[in-house]
Amino acid sequence: MAQAEVNSLAKETGSQDLPGFSCETLSQSFQRQAARAPECVALQFGRERLTYRELDERSNQLARHLRGFGLQADNLVAICFENSFELIISMLAVLKAGAGYLPIDPSYPVERISMILDDANPSVILTCEALAERVRQRSGGSVVCVDKDSQSISVLSSIGLNEIAGFDSLAYVIYTSGSTGRPKGVMVTHRNAARLFTATADWFNFGPSDVWTSFHSSAFDFSVWEIWGCLLNGGRLVCVPHWVTRSPSDFYQLLVEDQVTVLNQTPAAFYQLVQLEEAGAVEALKLRYVIFGGEALNFANLRPWFDRHGDQMPRLINMYGITETTVHVTYRPVSARDSREEVRSLIGIPIPDLSIYLLDGELKPVAAGDVGEIYVGGAGVARGYLNRPELTAQRFTRDPFADEPSAVMYRSGDLARIVEGGDLEYLGRGDLQVKVRGYRIELGEIEATLADHPSVSQAVVLARRDGPGEPRLVAYIVGKPSASPTAHDLRDFLAKRLPEHMVPYAYEPLEAFPLTVNGKVDRAALPAPREQVRATTERASAPMEREIEEIWREVLGTGSFGFDDNFFDVGGDSLLLANVYGLIRRGLKLSFPITDLFQFTTIRGIARHLSMRAATTTSRADARERAQRQRAAFGRRREFHGRDQS
Incomplete structure (x- = not known):
């Protein structure tokens, strides 16, 4: 496929061209599904279950409570819960109330939570009593504890509300890492999110017989695909407790016992299940699809899986995605042959209502086979960054290849090329953004946070792969005169300000950074972290x-x-x-x-x-x-x- 053929997909920028496309909000689509099969199970947590009728009614009651705060379309309501019924009920209630939801991961440091809340300034914060103190560190915005207020909420009418949000209103805002040390909120509309499921319907044919897992953090956009992909198609959503997500053996057992059919995983998480089976834990799975996203997929790591399961049941699908273009951008089935012969990171073709352009520095399409930066246009491109007009203007630009004069494309910062057969080969980042264990990380944010340490003069952070396994974050530090911060001090400092996945594992002190001939830090010349040699006299007691x-x-x-x-x-x-x-x-x-x-x-x-x-x-x-x-x-x-x- 030549670049011109890839560009031709830009003609489908209008969602109205998709067969069967409906201009419904996410909440309207859910209500239609709930009315179709009210007694089917919608949510499961352990042995507890909630039907579509019960989920619809409880979210209606909470939505009425939220309407009492005078919410309007495009207002934001923050939600801070562990994976639970309350999380899903709250998401749905916020949308029914007409606002967009702002997911807050309760495991984030309080300082980061406060930074996000101060930037977004939500009208209301929904949480539970156990987590309330984590979201109270700010002025403004009412805090509603759904467990504490459950009695007053449960007496409200459970009948559906009149819709006040439109198709182009905010559905959610998810914050991603920011290069300046300040995370940025991506504004996604109902139109952006709803069309994702219609545009991919012919590939997957999801339905009421499917069982999904709610595995990922609500603050990670993979959760959008998991939650709404299940509920808008009438499936059963199994809420996975946090401790189970950290235990491959317990999660594997959950897949078996709950007969999960649709599994969404980052490659790093799925490799754990592959290794578990290699160790002998093989039981009867009901999976129809395993869908990858969040980071580059190494096909060779799937060879043991294909040797046991083949490549037809389940089907393994690689989907490259970006938060700013609504979760998924491309689609590529992975075969057993790929695991034996393919060494490239192939991400497939664009979703039908999206277009991918590979452009050079002058925004001109590169020749077939040449490397270019990925730009994405079409119906999934988000509204922009919340309260960041300058950054929005830099990354969301007019699409010169689309018929619509108002069409916008997003500059991803990722590099790729078109290979024989029309596949896109993903080649990594063209800037300081990396992906580690599925999380998109701006190294500049970690560097900026380190620079705030009173003993640090300069800091550089790399994602290194110096051995087997996934890349790991390494911090290089130039200390201030007469200061020598320890690795323990630096880690504790970062752990109070950044999520766990953004805290480096190694801290390498240097007298000065190596420089290129242009005077920039020569990142390629930074040494591998030194292993500390310990005294051989240390013995186990x-x-x-x-x-x-x-x-x-x-x-x-x-x-x-x-x-x-x-x-x-x-x-x-x-x-x-x-x-x-x-x-x-x-x-x-x-x-x-x-x-x-x-x-x-x-x-x-x-x-x-x-x-x-x-x-x-x-x-x-x-x-x-x-x-x-x-x-x-x-x-x-x-x-x-x-x-x-x-």
């Missing part, structure tokens, strides 16, 4: 410490750590911690929640905690056994006294 040390060594691929080092400071991340969890449970025959490993992050700390837990369990078992013997003795005594009295 307990057998469990030795066993956990071996597990760390296996997972991290190195032995350069001490028994009192933090797992996240020596190269670990949440996905690798899930591997540690599985190996400890299997190897040490211990049962405990994965959240314990986030609390006890050193070898000595984990071993001490698990030893105490095991001792407590044994003590309780002994106590139960003694109690049973006592009850039996009391029973015999009762029988004896009974016979005596007779």
Whole structure:
């Protein structure tokens, strides 16, 4: 496919050209689905279930409560919940009330939450009592705790409300990393989101028999595809608890037990399931589709999966996407042959109502086979950035290839080329933005935050791949005179301000940065992080410490750590911690929640905690056994006294 052929897809910029396209808002489409099958299960969390009728009625009641705050179209309501019924009910209620929802991940540091809320200035904040303090660190905006106010909300009418939002009103705003240290909110309309599901319907044919997982953070745009892709097609949405998302074995079991048919995963998360099956955990899955997004897919890593499952059931689909163009941009089925022969990162063809242009620095199409920057036009292009008109003007520009004079295209910063057969080959970023474990990260935001540390003069952050596994963030630091910040200090400083996935694992001090001939930092010349050489006299003080040390060594691929080092400071991340969890449970025959490993992050700390837990369990078992013997003795005594009295 030549560039001209790719450009021809720009002719389909108008959503009215799509067969069966409906100008409904997301909430209208949901209500139509709820009316069609009111008693079908819409949501599931563990063994609890909520039907479409119940979800419709409860969201109507909460929407009425929100209307009491005088909401108008394009107002924002922040929602801060763990993955739960309340999260989905609140999303739907905000849309029915006429506003757009602003998802806040409760795991974010309070400082970042406050930054987002101050920038967006939502009219109302929906949350629960347990999380209320995380969103109170700002002035303005009413905080509604849906659990605390449940009684007053439940007496409101559950009948549907009149729609006040239009097709071009805001549906949601999702914040992404910002190069200046300030995250930016992407404004997505009902039109942008609704057409995504219509435009891809012929490829997937989703329906009421499908079971989806709500796996990803609501502040990650993959959640839009999961939640609305399920509910607008009448499927059952299984809300996955946070701790299960961090445990591949428990998540795999959920897929089996709940008979999930549509699985949406970042490649890094799915590789964990592939490795789990390689270790012997293979059970009957009901999957029809596994849909990848969020980062580049390495086809070779899927070879063990295809060897067991083939490539027809389930079908594996690679979808490149951008928050600013509404979740997904391209579509490409992945075959078993790809896993054996293909080494390129192929992302397929554009969604029918989107156009992709590969342009040079002068916005001219590059020749077939040449590398160009990806620009995306069409019905998925978002409205722009909230409160950032200058940045919006830089990244959302007029589309010179579309028939409509008002058409806009988005400059992605990603590089690609067209290969034989018409596939697009993704070649990575053309700027300082990277993707790590599915998260899009502006390295400049981490650098700007580090520069605020009182002992840091300059900071540069890279995503390096110096060994097997996913890229890892490394910070290079030039300290101020007479200052020598430690890695521990810097990590603690960042952890209070940035999400976990944006905190580097290594901190390399330098006297000065290497420079190019143009005087810019020569990032290619920055050294690999040095491994700390530890004293050989350090020894484990307990057998469990030795066993956990071996597990760390296996997972991290190195032995350069001490028994009192933090797992996240020596190269670990949440996905690798899930591997540690599985190996400890299997190897040490211990049962405990994965959240314990986030609390006890050193070898000595984990071993001490698990030893105490095991001792407590044994003590309780002994106590139960003694109690049973006592009850039996009391029973015999009762029988004896009974016979005596007779």
